[in-house]
Amino acid sequence: MKNPTKPNFKTEVYPILNILLSILAAYYFASILPNDLIITLSRDGVSNQAISWDLIAYIWPVILTLVYLMFLLFPYFKVNHYEGMALKDQWHKAKELALSFFFILQVTGMLILSGSNKILIWALPILFCLFTASLIPTILQVLSHRKDHPIKLN
Secondary structure (H helix, E strand, O other): OOOOOOOOHHHHHHHHHHHHHHHHHHHHHHHHOOOEEEEEEOOOOOEEEEEEHHHHHHHHHHHHHHHHHHHHHHHHOHHHHHHHHHOHHHHHHHHHHHHHHHHHHHHHHHHHHHOOOHHHHHHHHHHHHHHHHHHHHHHHHHHHHHHHOOOOOO
16 A cells, blocks of 8 residues: 655655654763763662663654654555545645654753753743644634544444
8 A cells, every 4th residue: 555645755864863863962962971860769869770871862863763764654544545645745734743852841841950051941941832823724624624524333
């Protein structure tokens, strides 16, 4: 079965670039961060549990890859096949927007966790508002399409 969103080099170069940048950012943050991130302390002030910074840094490229694969594989499902063909431009925009959101969230979160820039805590709510505002047109387009063409489960 052919993918209804018709992925090609032009539509996939930006998402793949986002994943590669995420891997580079993970490598950078894993190399500059100290030993481990302490998550609990005993009553004596000694750390009981810690998480490796490598785990925290490298989980982000995995998340971005899973989101990318979700956008590639969901159109194959029968319920999404027709909508995928009709809404392929919105599908690619939503894919790029989601991957950009998670990449920026990765960099901002790692900067905050590393203690580099405490002012970046304000970036997370602003980032979420921008993400929501730019996703609204795509959501409205999909809802309008579903109103005109309701999903039929056979």
